Amino acid sequence: MAIVNPISTEKSIRLMESENKLVFLVDKKATKAEIKSEVEELFNCKVEGVNTMIGSDGKKKAYVKFAMDTPAIDIATQLGLM
Numbered sequence: 001m002a003i004v005n006p007i008s009t010e011k012s013i014r015l016m017e018s019e020n021k022l023v024f025l026v027d028k029k030a031t032k033a034e035i036k037s038e039v040e041e042l043f044n045c046k047v048e049g050v051n052t053m054i055g056s057d058g059k060k061k062a063y064v065k066f067a068m069d070t071p072a073i074d075i076a077t078q079l080g081l082m
Helices: 010-019 032-043 072-079
Strands: 003-006 021-026 047-054 060-066
Touching (some): 010 021, 010 072, 021 072, 032 047
Antiparallel strands (some): 021 060
């Protein structure tokens, strides 16, 4: 299980609306390919790309960009973020 939980902050909501991205807290050892396949499997959607970042707190975040036919807001609604 690569994905720990979704992140709901002002920045992540802005990314969701402007760039069709969602931000997830992920396992530190998870690769981009693992994150992509897990998101596609969990939400039955198409992922365009994944960028990862390890913050100063030592936690790894994944910025997941969805294909244009999959609005990130719909997935956020499924997760209960909206």
